[in-house]
Amino acid sequence: MTAARATAAALALGACAVLSACGGDGGGAGRPELSVSGAYIPQPPMADMAAGYLTVRNTGRAADTLTAVTSPLSRDVTLHTTTGTRMRQVGSLPVPADGELRLAGGGSHLMFAGLAHRPEVGEKIRLTLRFAVSAPLTVTVPVQPLTYRPGG
Incomplete structure (x- = not known):
């Protein structure tokens, strides 16, 4: 794998982690209010x-x-x-x-x-x-x- 592909894969993986942590309701999760x-x-x-x-x-x-x-x-x-x-x-x-x-x-x-x-x-x-x-x-x-x- 080239360095460019490795960097792109790392960025894509990081973006997925951020989106799953912030997006949606987390499968019913949230915070009490x-x-x-x-x-x-x-x-x-x-x-x-x-x-x-x-x-x-x-x-x-x-x-x-x-x-x-x-x-x-x-x-x-x-x-x-x-x-x-x-x-x-x-x-x-x-x-x-x-x-x-x-x-x-x-x-x-x-x-x-x-x-x-x-x-x-x-x-x-x-x-x-x-x-x-x-x-x-x-x-x-x-x-x-x-x-x-x-x-x-």
């Missing part, structure tokens, strides 16, 4: 424990996973699921592509243990959500009355 809405913390009836609810919307073509939540309110924020009457702690929660992860009463939710203080109605609590793929999202969450029901 996350946003948070409807977040709130009901004022806890106890001074040492609280719950949190929110929706993570993913308008991207790739799924992601909520892996952790941190907050100045508590050094121990955990993810939980509820099936029937059984609540259990989990290490992560899926955020489907072009879908949402809904944390709501009676279902998946956040638990805050060992509170730094008992939050009051109207107070704003900062949460940082961490994901397997996406950059962390920081949101400010209002404390609502214990009887608050979104959309109600």
